[in-house]
Amino acid sequence: MTAPDHSAGPGARAETVVGTAGVARRAVGSAESEAAGRRWWDADAEDYLAEHGADIGDAEFVWCPERLHEGDARLLGPPGSLTGKRVLEVGAGSAPCSRWLAREGAHPVALDVSGGMLRHAAALNASTGIDVPLIQAGAEHLPFADGSFDLACSAFGAIPFVADPRRAMREVHRVLRPGGRWVFAVNHPIRWAFPDDPGPAGLTVNQSYFDRTPYLEVDDAGRATYVEHHRTLGDRIRDVVAAGLVLEDLVEPEWPETHDGVWGQWSRLRGELMPGTAIFVTRRSS
Template identity: 50%
Template sequence: MMPGPADDFARANARFWTGYTEEYLAEHGGTLGEEQLLWCPEGLTEDLAGLLGKVDGRDVLEVGCGAAQGSRWIAAHGGNATGIDISPGMLAAGRAAVEQAGLAVTLLEADARRLPFEDASFDTAFTAFGAIPFVPDPERIFLEVARVLRPGGRWVFSTSHPMRWVFADDPAPSHLRVVRPYFDREPYLETDEGGLAYAEFQHTLAALVGGLVAAGFRIERVLEPEWVEGNEHVWGSWSRERAPYVPGTLIVSARSERAD
C-alpha cells in the first residue's frame, strides 16, 4: 500500500500518544490495572466477559496494545503474547512493565494496517480501544487481522460506540446534545505548531460490520456494555452518570472463516 493521507494520520497519532504516554498512564493506569484485561471505560473486564476463551498455550496478538496491559494479562494466563503499537512511547512503557513483571511478551512498533507477520501466525487477536478509532479505514485492519489469524481464529475488538460520536464529549448527562451528524465523514483533528497533531474517526455500525464480513469474519457476539457496579472512574465522556442514557462502547467477537 502506497503512502497516503492515512499514513499522515498514523504519524500524527504516533507522536501524540508518545507525548501523552506519561500523563495517560498517570491518569488511567490504575484503572487499566496490572492484573486484568479491561475492555472499556464502563469497567467490563475479560474475567467478567469471557470473550477471548482459552488463551493458555495459544498464540495471541494484541493490536494497538499501548503499554501492553492486555498482552501482560495474556502472558500471565499462559498465552504466547505479542503486541503491536504505533507509538514508541507507549511501547517503551510496556516493555518496562513487562520486564518489571517478569513476563514474556513480544512488543513491536507497527501499523495495524500493515502487520509484520506471516499468514496464519495467531490463534487469537484482540484490541481494547486500540487502532480502530484512529484510522480512516478500519477495513484494512480487519483484512490484516484475518490474514494473520489461523482458520477459525477469534478476533475481538472494543471501540467507541458509533453513537458516542454525535454527542458532546462531556461526562454529564445534561450535555447529551447532538453536536455532530452520525454519518459524519470528517475526522476530528487537532493541530499544533508542527501541523497535524491528532486524528480520530467515526465508523458507523454498518461500516464496521460490513468491513468484518468483507474480511471473511463471522460475527458471534456483539456487546454494548452497561456500567459495572463499583466503577467510579470518569474517562473522557464515559461516566457512571451518563452511561444509562447512551452506549459508549461497542464490542464485537468474530471468527475467521478463511480456509487454508
C-alpha cells in the first residue's frame, strides 16, 4: 500500500504535529497501534472535519465514501426498529451516526480512541441539541458490561486501525445481547493491492493482496505516527466467525451515477471498476 496523499488537505498538518518523517512496513502490536491512532486523530481532527464535515453531516449516518445512507440501506434494521434500542458506535469520530440514531429513537453511545475527535463531537452535540454520550476508549477493550447493547455499528471507525481485529470482534460480541446485530464498514480489502490514488495511477496493482504487513508512517525515532492494518476478505470473515458472530450479508456499495466527488483514494474512475468499501452485516447468535 502506498502512502496516503497528505500533501494537502486532511493529514498535512497532522504529519507535522506528530512528527512524521517517513514510511515503514513492519509488525505493530496493539499498544503501539492504538497510541499512534490516538495521536494521529487528535492532530488531524480539525482538518479532517473541515474537509469532510459536509460529506458526513452533523447528524447523518453515511456508511462510506460511496454515500450509502443508513436511512436507505437499513442495515441495522427496518424503519421503526431502532426505537428504544441501545446502540454502540465503535470509532465514532465526531459522532454524526450516533446523532442520527438518536433522532431515530435509539439510545446510542459513541466511542472513539481520540479525545480530539470527541471534543468536536461534544461541540456538535451542543450545536445540534442532540446530546449523545461520548466515551474515549479503544476497540480492543470496550469499557462496558456483557450484554449492554442491542446493536453495534462502525462506519470506517476503528477496525482498519486495530492490530488485533479478532479481539475487537470478540469484544463487540461480548457487549451485545443475544441476537444483537453488529454492522461495520471498512476499506474493501482488494484496495490494499492498489496505490492510494483516485486517478489512473490507482488502477494498477503494485503489491500483493496477500501481504498483511501493516502500513506505517513513522517519526525520526521509528515510532509509529499512523498505522493501517490489512486483512483479506477471508480474514475478515474468519475474524467474525471466530468471535461467535454469524455473517448475514456482505455489502459492496456501487459508485452512484450522480456522485462525481473525490474522497481520498475514492473516485468515480476507480469506483466504477472496483469496490472501495466492504460492509459486514453480522449478529450474535447466542
